[in-house]
Amino acid sequence: MSEIQTTKCDLAVIGSGLAGIAAAVFASQNGIDTCQIGVSGGILYASGYLDLMGVHPVEDRKIWVNPWEAIDALVRDVPNHPYAYLSKADISQSLDQFADFMADTGLPYKKNENQNVAVVTPVGTVKSTYSVPVSMWNGVPALADGRPCLIVDFWGLKGFSALQITEMLKPRWPDLRAVRIAFPSVDLSIDLYPERMARSMEVDDNIVMLADEVRPNLNGAQVVGFPAILGMNTTERIIRRLKDLLDCDVFEIPTIPPSIPGLRIKENVETVLSARGVRIFGQKRVICAKQNKEGGFLLDIGDFTDGKPEHRLEADGVILASGRFLGMGLHAGRKKIRETLFDLPVFQPADRSSWHRKNFFDPCGHGINRSGLEIDDSFRPLNQSKKPAFDNVFAAGSILAHQDWIRQKCGAGLSISTAYAAVRSFMRHMQR
Ligand SMILES: Cc1cc2nc3c(=O)[nH]c(=O)nc-3n(C[C@H](O)[C@H](O)[C@H](O)COP(=O)(O)OP(=O)(O)OC[C@H]3O[C@@H](n4cnc5c(N)ncnc54)[C@H](O)[C@@H]3O)c2cc1C
Incomplete structure (x- = not known):
């Protein structure tokens, strides 16, 4: 069998949902040599609306007009929510920078400063x-x-x-x-x-x-x-x-899905990112990740169905934006929820009987929808000893623990702002 080709890069972004897209955008804006890998994520189902923070506490279904006041209240009540690791200035900067990029791709956004607006759903x-x-x-x-x-x-x-x-x-x-x-x-x-x-x-x-x-x-x-x-x-x-x-x-x-606004984001963003030098391995997955002697990562890329590596990436750092169950960053087995690539510890309910409440529409939501990776304040996933599992792996998006983006109406804001923070932490790591 012929040797598979190896590509070197500074940063590998694993995932091409909104968090992976945003991470690739911020990395390219900072001149980082980046590869991105992933099959189409939740973005193909998404409406195109970018939620920042709409509902808290979910059990009261309290809807907020001012998303920043909602974030204040959320962070007070849920101090380990991913938003708690970010300043409002960072969240705001990340959204503005992402919106500027979207305008460059021909998909401009509009908002009322500091105010949620009412929109029609499908x-x-x-x-x-x-x-x-x-x-x-x-x-x-x-x-x-x-x-x-x-x-x-x-x-x-x-x-x-x-x-x-x-x-x-x-x-x-x-x-x-x-x-x-x-x-x-x-x-x-x-x-x-x-x-x-x-x-x-x-x-x-x-x-x-x-x-x-x-x-x-x-x-x-x-x-x-x-x-x-x-x-x-x-x-x-x-x-x-x-x-x-x-x-x-x-x-x-x-x-309803398939969503053209989601597809537009994916197509237009990927076109611009490719033109700016980001190498995109579309419709592929990382099937195996190993650390090399220098502490970087060897990532074998291929088709998930046959598990055969087609390409190898050598990356100094990784942003893991592989999503939860839909994106397949997490897998729910019979008894346990696992992270699928690095086998990182997953915060989850104590046992399967607490994954879901009896009533599917329970306003409190389900325990399983707050499962995910716990992080330090540099967005590095933690190991069993609650220390960063790796110096150079950072996580972003819906794979993060202690948030229920669907009910809290914070999907895009969470994906974009945590991607921004993960890229910034990667840059700090490279400077050390
Ligand atoms: C039906 C629907 C409607 C939505 N509507 C809205 C809305 O109105 N407003 C809003 O703000 N947000 C909305 N969202 C949410 C938003 O689009 C994002 O999906 C969400 O925030 C999570 O994005 P993510 O990138 O973390 O994960 P995902 O979108 O799940 O993406 C995960 C990515 O990781 C990749 N991946 C996983 N494992 C690997 C691997 N081993 N190798 C390579 N790649 C891998 C997957 O292929 C995928 O590309 C909606 C989402 C859905 C599903």
Whole structure:
């Protein structure tokens, strides 16, 4: 068998969910020679909204308008939450730096400084979030002010119903109407796939045809909401064009997975990162990690299904952003939850009977959803003796213990800010 090729780098980022993406972004901004490995993570399911901190305590379902006050209260009550290892200035800086990068990729974000905003979900409920893709922003004032609005869906598009959204929102948004139309130049009898729809919207003729279908249904609407399929790479341009053609504001509403906003982030970010020299091993996994004599890491990369190494990385340090159960950074066996790559100790409930509460919808959440890696204040995972397991392994994102990002509504904020801190700690380590 021929020798597998070896690539050397300063930093290996393991994971290409939001935490891995953010770590690769911050590393590249700091000129670190970086490789990134991972199959598509939760990002492909994500709405595109960037939550910072919305709900605490989860058992009271207390929703906060000011995310920073929410973080203060959270850190007081849960002193080992990952946010407790960060200053507010760092969290804020990380979000701003990430947003600047997103704008460079053509996916700008918008927020009200220090204030969560209410946004529409794919099923017509309302949630609060912090930073919103500009393509979705016009929905924020429209919902807040109840502006006359038309929600559009398409024959053949499954999992997005304008009627469901309008029925759900009617009590708080009476001036909301739904219409179902044909997607431009597509046979009505076939199923529509969001990715194909988004790519076809890049063609100007299709934008014009879409506007022609929508226009007769406006009937006084000042704003029009579409499922988030308005392009893959030039969404801002497409929305501006539709605004001109319809003479009213336009916004996107996330769809259920597969999520085009998530796919856009992944595609656009990876394109820019590759151009800036980050080497990306997409749709691959690290199947084995060993420390070498110098203290660096040898990482064998391959396809998880056959377990055969195809490539070897030699890295001075690692950021582990491998997620929880969905990303497969953690594995729940019959009795124990394990970290899958370095076999790091995992904070978890004492036994399996306490993983879940009896009621699946219990507002307190489930013990298993706070399991993960405990860290020191440099974001290094701890060993059994509560000391850093390695000098040069740092962890970020949902793999971290003592947080329930889904219920606390802090998914993106947690991923981005802990990735920022992990990169900074790696840089300090390199300077020593
Ligand atoms: C349905 C859904 C909706 C969401 N909606 C929102 C929202 O509205 N707002 C918000 O703020 N956040 C949202 N999020 C959360 C957000 O997108 C992030 O998924 C979350 O914050 C955790 O990201 P992560 O990178 O830590 O983990 P993951 O996304 O799970 O990524 C883990 C990555 O690690 C990789 N990996 C694991 N093991 C290995 C290995 N051995 N080698 C190489 N790679 C490995 C995986 O392939 C994957 O790429 C949503 C997530 C989901 C699933």
